[in-house]
Amino acid sequence: xxxxxxxxxxxxxxxxxxxxxxxxxxxxxxxxxxxxxxxxxxxxxxxxxxxxxxxxxxxxxxxxxxxxxxxxxxxxxxxxxxxxxxxxxxxxxxxxxxxxxxxxxxxxxxxxxxxxxxxxxxxxxxxxxxxxxxxxxxxxxxxxxxxxxxxxxxxxxxxxxxxxxxxxxxxxxxxxxxxxxxxxxxxxxxxxxxxxxxxxxxxxxxxxxxxxxxxxxxxxxxxxxxxxxxxxxxxxxxxxxxxxxxxxxxxxxxxxxxxxxxxxxxxxxxxxxxxxxxxxxxxxxxxxxxxxxxxxxxxxxxxxxxxxxxxxxxxxxxxxxxxxxxxxxxxxxxxxxxxxxxxxxxxxxxxxxxxxxxxxxxxxxxxxxxxxxxxxxxxxxxxxxxxxxxxxxxxxxxxxxxxxxxxxxxxxx
Numbered sequence: 001x002x003x004x005x006x007x008x009x010x011x012x013x014x015x016x017x018x019x020x021x022x023x024x025x026x027x028x029x030x031x032x033x034x035x036x037x038x039x040x041x042x043x044x045x046x047x048x049x050x051x052x053x054x055x056x057x058x059x060x061x062x063x064x065x066x067x068x069x070x071x072x073x074x075x076x077x078x079x080x081x082x083x084x085x086x087x088x089x090x091x092x093x094x095x096x097x098x099x100x101x102x103x104x105x106x107x108x109x110x111x112x113x114x115x116x117x118x119x120x121x122x123x124x125x126x127x128x129x130x131x132x133x134x135x136x137x138x139x140x141x142x143x144x145x146x147x148x149x150x151x152x153x154x155x156x157x158x159x160x161x162x163x164x165x166x167x168x169x170x171x172x173x174x175x176x177x178x179x180x181x182x183x184x185x186x187x188x189x190x191x192x193x194x195x196x197x198x199x200x201x202x203x204x205x206x207x208x209x210x211x212x213x214x215x216x217x218x219x220x221x222x223x224x225x226x227x228x229x230x231x232x233x234x235x236x237x238x239x240x241x242x243x244x245x246x247x248x249x250x251x252x253x254x255x256x257x258x259x260x261x262x263x264x265x266x267x268x269x270x271x272x273x274x275x276x277x278x279x280x281x282x283x284x285x286x287x288x289x290x291x292x293x294x295x296x297x298x299x300x301x302x303x304x305x306x307x308x309x310x311x312x313x314x315x316x317x318x319x320x321x322x323x324x325x326x327x328x329x330x331x332x333x334x335x336x337x338x339x340x341x342x343x344x345x346x347x348x349x350x351x352x353x354x355x356x357x358x359x360x361x362x363x364x365x366x367x368x369x370x371x372x373x374x375x376x377x378x379x380x381x382x383x384x385x386x387x388x389x390x391x392x393x394x395x396x397x398x399x400x401x402x403x404x405x406x407x408x409x410x411x412x413x
Contacts, residue, residue, distance in 0.1 A: 044087050116143045123348070126151050127237030130281055149278045155245050156277065159374060163249045166378035167256060167385060180212020224308050224385055225257045226250060227299050231315035232262040233290045235353065239314050239346040240284055242374050244270070246346075246381075248277035256385065259302070263295035264288035265320065291321035296329050307337035310384050314343045317358040317369075331365050339384055344402075345371040360405035369402040370394055 088096065129144045136144060180186075189211040197206050230236070230243045240262065247260040251274035259271040262284055273280045292315055303309045311333060319326055333340055342362055345352035352371045363369045368390040372380055376397055383393040394401050 113140050113143050116140065116147060123151070123155070123238050123241050126241050126281065130237075130241075130284055145278065145282070148281060152245060152277050152281070155242075156249065159245060159378070160249050162375075163246060163378040163381070164253060166382035167250060167253055180210055184212045186211050223255065223257045224310060225259070225303070225305070226310045226312065226381070226385075227259045227261065227303065229261045229263070229295055229299050229311060229313045229315075231264070231290060231292065231295075232268075232284050233264050233288060233316075233318075235316055235318075236314070236345070238348075239343075241281065242346045242377070243314050244280045244284065245277050246374075246377060248274050248280060250381070251275070259299075261295060261299055263291065263298075265291045265294075267295055267298050269298075289320045290315070290318055292317070292319050293321040293323070293326035293329060296326060296333075300329060300333055303333075303338060306333070309337075310339040310341070312341050312343060312381075312384070314346055316344055316352055316354040317342070317362065318355045319358060323358060327361055327365065330362060330367060334365055334367060339387060340367045341380075341384055341390055342367055342369040343372050344369065346374060346377060347371075348373060356402070357405070359402040363402045364404035368394060370399050372399070 126148050129148055190207055190209075191205060193209060193211055194205050194207040197208055198204075199206055228243050228247050230240050232240050244260065244262075247258055247270075250256055250258040251260075251271075258274065259269070260274060260280065262268045262270060264285065265288055266285070268283060268285065270280050270283050273283055292313070296311075296313065299311060303311070330340060342359075344354045344359065359369050376399070379397070380390070380393065383390060391401055
């Protein structure tokens with residue numbers, strides 16, 4: 001208890017005082033006059049009460065009943081977000097933010113510059129900003145674009161190297177060169193060849209020559225083609241963000257041809273925008289219904305060499321269009337040689353809601369159906385490009401696949 005007292009203000013705390021402090025923080029009781037709470041405790045209690053107190057639910061249904069909560073003022077919300085960030089780590093802050101959006105309808109606050117500057121940025125925020133961009137004032141839209149660009153840049157930095165290493169074409173290790181690219185240097189042979197150039201005063205080797213691998217030259221016609229077909233309905237928002245970034249990374253690699261197609265009841269082909277992932281995200285239209293069959297038909301029409309093509313369909317499989325025709329179309333793609341993979345989500349959580357009946361029917365076609373986290377996506381994509389058994393890969397990565405239904409309409413048609 002002594003440690004607790006030191007952490008929460010000057011002066012010793014008794015066991016009873018510590019218990020009262022925890023109790024008041026837990027129940028959110030009126031505590032302005034309580035000696036058990038320090039000034040920081042009262043700030044914390046007020047910040048949590050603004051969201052989880054009795055006034056929160058009332059305010060959500062009737063703005064006139066707001067009780068000392070977040071109010072309608074963007075500067076007040078900015079202060080509240082600052083308080084939350086000072087008490088909790090980023091992971092908890094993001095959870096609290098999500099609760100605030102849902103309980104207090106704070107999406108309107110995303111249109112306020114002061115709020116955008118205060119909020120903790122993450123993938124979910126990108127999705128919210130994209131969904132609201134058409135109604136944002138010009139000043140706020142500029143700030144939103146800057147925030148999105150910053151988040152995308154951080155995600156690109158995090159994901160690009162692993163994706164490139166996993167997917168880039170194999171090196172021809174039978175041939176050597178003394179003028180290798182930086183990523184193709186054979187460091188073990190380079191160090192061995194330059195040991196005589198060791199500099200004791202610097203405790204390092206200054207290489208006189210580099211030894212590396214020559215890269216296989218591949219013609220454009222020989223390249224595998226990857227089509228990312230992404231459901232942009234509201235429930236798939238975070239998956240759209242990650243898929244767009246991965247598509248942009250893959251499009252920058254000279255060893256695969258990458259296409260990005262987003263859909264709801266309409267289809268948006270964003271392939272030509274892949275050089276700029278921020279523009280890709282601003283081309284996404286989050287929300288609306290879902291016509292998976294129509295989107296798969298669009299992709300199928302643009303696959304020229306089935307045995308060199310990979311279709312990664314990212315959707316929760318809640319089909320608003322023709323489900324039976326979708327199954328027949330997927331079955332036809334598999335028979336033609338297209339490597340089809342269905343991801344129920346591409347998110348950090350990896351626990352999606354999806355249509356179990358449709359997922360089981362798709363799995364019965366021999367198509368692997370599962371959720372994937374962004375950190376595993378590059379390895380999954382590399383395994384798909386090598387035409388490995390994705391089911392075996394998933395098992396090795398401790399990923400649970402959807403079980404196949406006993407019979408799937410369209411499987412044998």
